[in-house]
Amino acid sequence: MKDTNFVCPICSSKDLTLQHEASYVYSYKIDSDAPGLQNKEEFLSYLYDRREQKDSRYYIQCNHCGTQYPYSIFRESLKQGENDFII
Numbered sequence: 001m002k003d004t005n006f007v008c009p010i011c012s013s014k015d016l017t018l019q020h021e022a023s024y025v026y027s028y029k030i031d032s033d034a035p036g037l038q039n040k041e042e043f044l045s046y047l048y049d050r051r052e053q054k055d056s057r058y059y060i061q062c063n064h065c066g067t068q069y070p071y072s073i074f075r076e077s078l079k080q081g082e083n084d085f086i087i
């Protein structure tokens with residue numbers, strides 16, 4: 001791991017996390033028993049028939065002040081090999 005320091009421009013904290021936020025719609029066919037073709041005795045949400053991703057985004061979050069930054073800014077700095085990068 002390279003010794004690169006990423007610093008929050010709001011509070012100067014180096015405690016940053018990459019977050020992946022996604023939303024899905026899970027579908028369950030209605031059949032003669034519990035909803036979902038794979039569910040027999042009871043409905044279990046992880047036994048779905050179809051999953052469709054509706055939205056997805058990556059962002060960097062400062063764990064100190066909560067400010068969020070676009071992941072694209074972070075990626076660009078990695079490409080350029082900058083050290084002590086301030087987002």
Ligand SMILES: [Zn+2]
Pocket residue numbers: 008009010011012013062063064065066067
């Ligand atoms: Zn911060």
